[in-house]
Amino acid sequence: AEVFFPRLGENGKWCWFTAAPIKGHDGSIVGAIETLWDKTEDKKAEEERERHTSELSTLCSIYSALNAPADLKTRINQAVAELLNFLSADGVCIYLLDDDGKYHLRYCRGLSEEACKEISVLDENSIIHRVAQSNEYTMYEDLPDECPDEICLLERESIASIAYVPINSKENKTFGVIRIGSKKPMYFDREQKNVLELIGNRIGVAIENAMLQEQYIKSEKKYRTLFNSDPHPIFILDSKTFEILDMNQRAQDSYGYTREELLNLPFLEIGVEHDEELAQGLKNLTENQSLLFTKKRHYRKGRKPFYVNVNMGFAKYGERNVIIVSTTDITEAVEKETQLIQAGKMTTLGVMAAGMAHEINQPLNVIQVCADFFLKMLKRGAKIDDDDLRTMANDIVANVERATGVIKHVRDFARQSDLVHSKVNINDPIKDVFKVLGHQLKVHDIDVQVDLDPDLPYILAEHNRLEQVFINLVSNAIDALDEKGKQPGSADSPKQLLIKSFSDDGQVTVHVADTGTGMTEEVKNKIIEPFFTTKKVGKGTGLGVSISYGIVKDYGGSIEIESQVGTGTTFKLMFPAVNS
Known part of the structure; x- marks a missing residue:
């Protein structure tokens, strides 16, 4: 049997204990032979393996939650739930830096709604701000008697020990902090530091990617608004084939084609046949160069002619090089x-x-x-x-x-x-x-x-x-x-x-x-x-x-x-x- 002997050594030992009886000539037991094998190191190694396996399992669960096909709030809440389950903690809050330079509460689990409202915004005097500035894992093993308002509030929630984990971007810039609370004193230890920092970094990447995605969507909406509100037809062309990759609504209205009809159509086909000047301009266009071609004859759907000025320049469209072409109807001026x-x-x-x-x-x-x-x-x-x-x-x-x-x-x-x-x-x-x-x-x-x-x-x-x-x-x-x-x-x-x-x-x-x-x-x-x-x-x-x-x-x-x-x-x- 494997038994813990608390009085063996300084901190006790785990031993593998065996006993064999010693019998007299009459068959009665007169003694015993006992053997003790010191299994303390093996036991520690086994516990370390179990802890490591648990950490890996938690990290995998959190990574899966953060990469799930759902909105960011749902993914973060699921990751927080996995974190609480792993630590058996009583509360988790996530604060993110806002444009006003203060840290705003974005996610909260395990605390009352009133407590969350009272500590929803924290300024430069808060522990959250100091942890972000130092970019270091910080823990309070036992809450001090004199403490900032945010910790006093947590004490009212019966929180006895706290750990702070910085949330970093891919460039290792802190833009948020995870605060984990437990009702048990002396709950957090340094052994949890590495896994919590990994979790903080992974949550940081997920939030950063989501923020970038949100910025991209806003940028795309802004681009689309500007693109479609421009009074002139605009075409996005492939820089090699000069096929139309995109166009604004004005282009569709002016030329009389649907979006589907214009997509992948060579741009030169909407003008006069064999326009060498325009073809050479597209071929020879270089970055940081803008070209203007005046009084070009283009055709609306049905081969109805009209005259345009054609302006073109290089640009990036996603990850590819493109040519942006805008046309201005000058038919009235030509007439x-x-x-x-x-x-x-x-x-x-x-x-x-x-x-x-x-x-x-x-x-x-x-x-x-x-x-x-x-x-x-x-x-x-x-x-x-x-x-x-x-x-x-x-x-x-x-x-x-x-x-x-x-x-x-x-x-x-x-x-x-x-x-x-x-x-x-x-x-x-x-x-x-x-x-x-x-x-x-x-x-x-x-x-x-x-x-x-x-x-x-x-x-x-x-x-x-x-x-x-x-x-x-x-x-x-x-x-x-x-x-x-x-x-x-x-x-x-x-x-x-x-x-x-x-x-x-x-x-x-x-x-x-x-x-x-x-x-x-x-x-x-x-x-x-x-x-x-x-x-x-x-x-x-x-x-x-x-x-x-x-x-x-x-x-x-x-x-x-x-x-x-x-x-x-x-x-x-x-x-x-x-x-x-």
Whole structure:
């Protein structure tokens, strides 16, 4: 049998006791042989194993409770119940640090509701606060006679001994304290320190994770609120495939698609086909970079077109890199600009009326001469020579075609053009300028020099709009040359206009230079402002250069102006060349 002998040794011993009888010759028991095996160390080891097993079991139960699929309050209460059961304690409270710098009671078990209310908030003078500051396990084996209010209150609850366990974050920062109370004095010992600290750390991790989750949910709600309340469509794109991962409600409303229809749709598919500029922008976008693309044509559901500005930048979306794209509907502005450009065309046509009349009158005069000749010969009854008849018929056909060409060109020019990007050889609209302004240049006795590179690469633009740009610049040059000719001492000055095109370093450049009056620095700085003009009232709208600047900018180009008063002006137009 295993028996504890309290008088053996200093603190008693556990011994394995055996006894065997000693018998006399007659078979009677005359004595006994007793054996004692000291089992104290084995007993201590066994008790240590049982205690360790109990601790592990409790830790597993608490870990399971904290990881259960339930809300934080339910998980903490279950963990507290497991802790009370393990310690056979009488009360557990958990205090957490709040924004006000005080510790607030969040969980309480085993104490009366009145006691919990009285000690629900503890400040820097409390033991809870001091334990948190020291970040050390603290225990009161027996409550002192003089004690803070919080301990006096616990005494009224018959609590006789207390242990305090800090609650730490993953970074080992204390943000709470567990207080465990027992009605038995001298109840807590140092052997419980390790397991209680482990429990405190695990509860701390659970609370911290829950707080982070709560912050994440709040952040997500805030993000969603801001995301969906933004007045502009916003798209979240995969940084590799450019597929739509998310979008706000405004995007769905503006484009007419449901969320399910937009998800995983390549962003480029809601715009014009083969938009290389936008595609390259998405591919080459880097962190800390924001790109803006203006006047892009997008389509609502049903392929209804509208114009947008596209702004994009890099961002983090969860754990992945994404591109945030916002679009701004500028359809109304583009339509007004188109109307303004159209009004400018009508003004230009009015200015060109005399030249166009000349271009049409010349072929009409030829036709009239031929018709008069036919009538005279008919009145005389004379026979017209076959060769003469053939020559005149060919002249009539050629001049009808010439007049038809002028009328067609004017009609095409007057037609409202859309903001499209197609491949254009910039020499073509330059040549067409002389179809409508050629006569005026002759009438004004202007020496025109044209130097066009025949091997220019294409640019992305629209023929009609480019022609308007060059008509505006040539018309201004004619006015500047005439104005200079009226100045004293300038009558014999050469009136020259040079138009030159060439390509260099991936750009197509056109120079329109005149030897007119030139501009002051003040005028040069204001020349692109709408409605600014130096001409007399009724002679100009002040929109020509402004419209030209807007058209050039729409096609990714730029305009530079060099001018000197009394010497002349040069407009330099530069456009990005299209890759062959």
